[in-house]
Amino acid sequence: MKPILNVVAGIVFNAHGEILLSSRPEGKAYAGYWEFAGGKIEAGETHLAALKREFFEELGVQIHDASAWLSPCYEYEHAIVNLHFYLVQAGQWAGEIQAKEGQNFTWRKPNQVADLPILPANYEIIQALCDLNFN
Numbered sequence: 001m002k003p004i005l006n007v008v009a010g011i012v013f014n015a016h017g018e019i020l021l022s023s024r025p026e027g028k029a030y031a032g033y034w035e036f037a038g039g040k041i042e043a044g045e046t047h048l049a050a051l052k053r054e055f056f057e058e059l060g061v062q063i064h065d066a067s068a069w070l071s072p073c074y075e076y077e078h079a080i081v082n083l084h085f086y087l088v089q090a091g092q093w094a095g096e097i098q099a100k101e102g103q104n105f106t107w108r109k110p111n112q113v114a115d116l117p118i119l120p121a122n123y124e125i126i127q128a129l130c131d132l133n134f135n
């Protein structure tokens with residue numbers, strides 16, 4: 001049976017309404033694909049604590065607060081992943097972004113990511129972000 005992973009990911013906005021995307025580092029499944037920073041929730045950890053830890057570990061960014069948004073479940077070849085996406089507005093984070101794991105990062109408007117390879121589970125998230133912006 002496939003393992004079940006519980007994952008938190010943050011959709012961080014800047015003051016221009018752009019979202020932060022990071023590339024998955026070499027050596028991981030889907031290396032080079034773009035995702036929202038985050039990772040597996042550790043035992044006993046709240047979603048917000050996991051989000052804060054992952055953002056600090058991966059990008060040196062401090063998350064002060066975040067709002068729970070979509071929670072899809074996606075079946076990959078290697079695992080079933082319960083994803084918990086959080087929205088982090090421009091005033092809810094601080095710090096200079098540093099790519100601590102050798103990843104790339106970019107700021108994009110949600111409707112300007114067509115040229116990037118995106119993790120399969122994230123297409124519906126990007127679409128929902130586009131709908132948020134234009135409705």
Ligand SMILES: Nc1nc2c([nH]c(=O)n2[C@@H]2O[C@H](COP(=O)(O)OP(=O)(O)OP(=O)(O)O)[C@@H](O)[C@H]2O)c(=O)[nH]1
Nearest residue numbers: 005007009028029035036037038039040081119121122
């Ligand atoms: N961080 C993150 N993970 C995501 C997103 N979308 C998505 O499907 N995932 C999936 O969530 C799972 C957890 O990601 P992870 O980076 O913590 O874990 P991993 O097993 O790849 O890394 P590891 O080897 O360091 O434990 C992966 O299967 C990844 O494909 C996203 O936007 N952000």
